Each structure stands twice: as C-alpha cells, then as structure tokens.
Amino acid sequence: MRARRNGLQEPGLHAQDGPETASTLAEVAYRQLRADIVSGAYSPGQPLRLETLKQRYGLSFSPLREALNRLQTERLVVTAALRGFSVAPVSVEEMWDVIETRILIECEALKRAIRNGDDDWEAGIVASFHALDLQVRRRSVEKVSDGSDLALLENRHQEFHRSLISACRSHRLLSLADQLHAETQRYRLPMLAGKIPAAPRDVALEHRQIMDATLARDSASAQQFLADHYQRTGKVIEGSVFA
C-alpha cells in the first residue's frame, strides 16, 4: 500500500486543519467534502460521482463512501437508492426550515448558557466578538474579498455564535447548532460573496446587541435579538436569491 498514515497532514485545498487531527482517511474525506460543500465548491443538486471524487481527493471508494454516508445524515448530501450521491438541493422552504430550527436550538442553548455561564464564558464571548469585529473592519477597509479572507471572517462569525451558547451544558444542542450552521452557510454564500446588493443593515450592531443582552443576563432580549438576527438574514436571501 502507498504511504498512508504518514502523509496525513494533507496540504489540502483548505489551509485549516481542524482541532483534532484526523487519523483515518475516512475522516479526512469527511472533513474535506463537508468543507467543500459548505463553501460552495459544488453547486446544489450536483451529482457527486465517485470516480471524480476519487481523483480529486486522491482517495478510494471506501473512505469516500463512509464520508458521504455521514454527510447524508447531516442533510448536506442526498442519495437515491442505486443512483449515487449528490449535493443536497436548496429551496426557500428548506432554508426557512433550517433557519427556524436553528433559532429554536440556539435560543434554548442561549437561555441555558445565560443561566449557567461563568466568567470564562463571558470572557470567551467578549474575545470572539472582538476578533469578529476586527475582521469585519479590516475587510471593509481593504475592500478585497479573496477566498482566505472570507473563510477567516466566516470562522470568526461562527466562533462568536458558538461562544454565546458554549456554556449550555448540552452535547446535543451544541452539535445540532454546528450542523445547522453548516446548512445555513450554503444559503449565505451568495450574500457573503457580495453577489447580493449590500443590504441596508448593520450586522455589527446586531451582534453587539446580542452580546450585550447576553452579558447582562437578559435572557428574553438576547433570544429575541438572536432570532431577529437569523430571520433578517433569511429575508435578505429570500428577497434576492429566491426572487
């Protein structure tokens, strides 16, 4: 067999190695496929031919299939009986289902985090908010939008939202939030790439409102701000992509 367990750092198209380094090729396949689907490298509905994937990622059937099976249960990939896999299609209805579900999960998680959170939790929120804010400003100044820039911004954004609910003390809520984030990401893509006429909308303010209410332990307001935040995004996308 070829060099396997050694060359696993995988230079990779994406310069982000996850926190825990994968030690099986199936894990590598899962991460890369997921990242590529979420970042729009494949378009919705596009068939994922195994032969193509095999070449693209330099892996063979088994690890790819395992990865695709996992992604299927996360709703990023769909499969018809003997007709292979394809990227999950998109639609307004699905988008709203994702968004509403995400609001349900994250509001509950936020409620619990506000109840349970300690000093470290608060510090984490402030830190990730700051990192996000910095990145937003830098980006708006430089006016460039290359891939890595956008990916970094997106990471900061996710980090901020994750830090808010990190103290909720529920495995399930956290991983559901992760999954739903990946799903919504696909819908936000055209917006992030600037294909949508910049909405008259102060996203930074929305983030600040969420943070302030959270740190003030004002659960109801925080949940409301969070829900509004996601719903506004939905409306912007609905009004342009699905117009």
Next chain:
Amino acid sequence: MRARRNGLQEPGLHAQDGPETASTLAEVAYRQLRADIVSGAYSPGQPLRLETLKQRYGLSFSPLREALNRLQTERLVVTAALRGFSVAPVSVEEMWDVIETRILIECEALKRAIRNGDDDWEAGIVASFHALDLQVRRRSVEKVSDGSDLALLENRHQEFHRSLISACRSHRLLSLADQLHAETQRYRLPMLAGKIPAAPRDVALEHRQIMDATLARDSASAQQFLADHYQRTGKVIEGSVFA
C-alpha cells in the same frame, strides 16, 4: 457474487419491514443494526467487532461500515479513531440530555401541529391513540410479555407520539424526533421489560390528557402534558436503573 438483489426481503430477526423497501445492503445493515441497538440486543458500551457483525448479518465490511458511520452521527454508536465501533454508552447525564432535547423538539413540533393540523391530522391522533390503548389493555390482561408483544406495543406508542406532531410541517423536527425517540428507547428498555417495580403511574391517563389538550387546540396545556410525560419517565428510570 452471491444472490444479491433478489433475496433482499430478508426474513430478519425483526418482523417489521420499513415503509420504503431498502434496495442496498448498506440500507439493510443500517436498519437491522439500528433496530438491534435500540431493542437492546447489544448492551451499552459493547464493542461491535466487524467480524462478528459480518457473521451475524451475513454481510461484508463495506455495508456494515457505512451503516455504522450513519449510526455514529445519530449517537447510537461511538467510535475511536482506529479502535473500531461500539454501542454508545449510557449515563444519567446523557439520558437527561436526550429527554430535555426531545421535549424541546417535540413541544415546538406539537405547537406547530396544533396551529396547522387539519381533520386528517386529528383523525390520525384518535386512531393511533385507540390502537395504543387497545394494545395496552390486551397486554395487561394476557400478562404475557414475549418479544413481539412488546415490540408491537412500542410501535403503537411511537405511532401515537408521531401522529401528534405529524402536521408540524418541518422535515427537520420530525426526523429529529425520530432520532431522539430511538435514543430514549434504550433507556426505557429495562422499564418495558418489567425489571423496574411498576411505578404508581397511569400512563394511559397521561396519553389521554395530551391527546385531549391537543385536539382542543390548547397548545400550552398540551405542551405541558407532553413535557411532564417524558420527564416522569426520566425520573422513574433515574430512580431505579441509575439508583
């Protein structure tokens, strides 16, 4: 290759063929493994050796691995890097996490179903309640508890709870409810098998209360009854299994 696509009805240890007939062996593996884990054929934490599974189900590595990967994302199976798969362990903390998450999901789904449900929805609830009630009475009269009996009762129970939320109009909520049901099922097993001193508890009444409030479109009460129902079950299990 051996006779494949033909002999797929699979007599099977469990006499329940799902609604959509699986046409791949990976699908068969998924269903059977899932059913066996949920019904307690394997104990929590038990390693699932591929060689053993291969013999037991008469399948080879590939379909089994695909099934296990899917079950992993459903939290019924856990896996350590190169150390194979095992049945997800159980604990009080995990149990409550499942139950609380289930309450969150199903209460929201119930709320929406009550808002959207039509006549067919109501009819479905009444019908499945009746079927469940009948099965409960029959069982308490005959005093026998063989496997098929218990499985049937459990199906009726699931059907009832599913019918309540069937009109919620969200893919995600419905499939999440399914997954969480499978997880809770593992915890309820000792109770169903009669290993726990029968709690002084009128489950039939609880079901009726949920149904009545739902049909009366009293969303708040229905949600409360539903949440109480699941929480009581949790407490009974907590007080006996994890004592």
Next chain:
DNA sequence: AAAAGAGTTTCTTTCGAAAATTCTCCATGC
C-alpha cells in the same frame, strides 16, 4: 414518426484480500 427493445456504456455497490494499526502477553532488566 413514435415506441419498443437489445446491446453498450457508465456508474454504483459489494466483496475479499492486503496493509496499517492496536492489543496482548510474555520475557527481560532494573
């Protein structure tokens, strides 16, 4: 010309074996 059908091609799915890794257990040294 449309429909049906046989043959061809493409793709998925499954298998069994080979490679890589972890586990087990016994000997060895301190």
Next chain:
DNA sequence: GCATGGAGAATTTTCGAAAGAAACTCTTTT
C-alpha cells in the same frame, strides 16, 4: 516485584477489482 519492550495475534482500515443496476444509444417495428 514492577515497569519496559517487543514479537505475535487480533482488528480495523483501505484498496482494487468484480458484479449489478441504471442510463444511454442505436436499431427495429408498428
């Protein structure tokens, strides 16, 4: 006596090929 280490066994993971199904094409028939 107890840690250390290192062969051998057990197990997982990966590969490439073979088998099966669906899609496609091109002919033939009504």
